[in-house]
Amino acid sequence: MAEAKGPATKPVSNRDFDFFYQGLADGALLVQQCDGCGALRCPPGPSCPECRSFAWTALPLGGTGRIFSYTVHHHPPLAGFATPLPVALVEMDEAIRMVGPMDDTAPDRLRIGARIATRFVERDGVAGFRFVLADA
Ligand SMILES: [Zn+2]
Known part of the structure; x- marks a missing residue:
């Protein structure tokens, strides 16, 4: 096995991903759950691909x-x-x-x-x- 090269890189984040990385820091694996239709989505995005709603809630997975x-x-x-x-x-x-x-x-x-x-x-x-x- 080849050794790891260099330190871990800080992931690039944005408004869609910030909650996910904050969840990891808090020990939670979070996905978005649409407030309009309940669909889960990962990777994060600004709107629901099912109903186009912009409203969502962070859902911790087991x-x-x-x-x-x-x-x-x-x-x-x-x-x-x-x-x-x-x-x-x-x-x-x-x-x-x-x-x-x-x-x-x-x-x-x-x-x-x-x-x-x-x-x-x-x-x-x-x-x-x-x-x-x-x-x-
Ligand atoms: Zn939806």
Whole structure:
């Protein structure tokens, strides 16, 4: 495994994403829930793709789900991450999919359908999250 190159980079944020990063700092995995129709959305956006409402509420997820798909990133190096870096698309138990790193999981342990949990991390002053195998 290649060592992490450099410190973690601070994610670029904007008014749509600020709540998400603040949630991570507070130990919560947040998605937007439309106040108009109740649809969940991730990644964040200014309006609901279902009903076009601009009104929404931050909904904390339970942090558990199943791997829907995954890939293993090898190149180029990513600041703050070692390679190979497993990255999973997870079907959260709330029926919304999220992408997240699984850098504490050996790539050969990844399986479609495996149960995952969420772990919150802080590195170099940057709050983040990792998906981990629930049985690990
Ligand atoms: Zn809506």
